[in-house]
Amino acid sequence: MPDDTDRRLLAAVQAGLPLVREPYRAVAERLGLDAADVMARLERLLASGAVRRIGAVPNHYRLGLIHNGMTVWDVADAEVDRLGAAVGALDFVTHCYRRPRALPLWPYNLFAMVHGRTADEIDDKRAAIARLIGDACRASDMLPSTRILKKTGLRIGA
């Protein structure tokens, strides 16, 4: 688990790195740490998965990706991990999870999120996932988002 200094570091950079030539040194100076220590900590946090990645976080809407569809699939429990790995590996799938069903309303156990500039684009992506899953699909649906009601980033405390 990250230690207190890691948490201070993450709290300091979660809203963004300083956009300067030496961003890690700038963070280190702000926290009273050594730049090499900051870099070593970030390497460890990346390796452990606490930091998923470092880079640009695009605003999908501002890039024109105004359509998103939560595609959901009912596949046999014995098949879900194999199929989930295959669906998750598609380059246009941004998230892919196994989740519990909520019967009778909700028979689906595999969720894959797709984005697009047009409604047709997300329909095409759904169709491509359907082709990949093939006969293993017992039921499926796609829930396009019709409105963002709330969006705040996840934040950790210091």
Place this chain on the structure above:
Amino acid sequence: MTATPDALDRRLINALQGGFPIVPRPFAAVADALGLDEDEVIGRIAHLVEVGILSRFGPMLDAERLGGAVCLCALAVPAERFEAVAAILADLPAVAHNYERRHALNMWFVLATETPAGIEAAARAVEAATGLTVARFPKEREYFIGMRVEA
């Protein structure tokens, strides 16, 4: 530059959705790889953040590996109560995202809490505040989170 990303902006966004180097001069390393100038890369990223094309530039954290918890949830909200319920969720700090979707389960939201135990408490708080049953869809397995999009 305008608020619409140009070809070079798009190239930068596509190249930089992860893998930002942890070296003393990371923007110089990126610039070298793309045949650009260090200060131009910094300036373009700063502009993209300023105009909101990038939400931010930096680390993306995994809340669960930092001790927190997240859970996808859904509600079947009667049409006449939809706006009122959305307003209730907007005021609950544990609700990180909320989307309207076309389905009997028409409101889909993510609960994010500092501890795993907080999720159940937050779900019950939503139920108490709305009088509706929260369908909980905790992640059982994550296959891959690409999260990258083509700019």
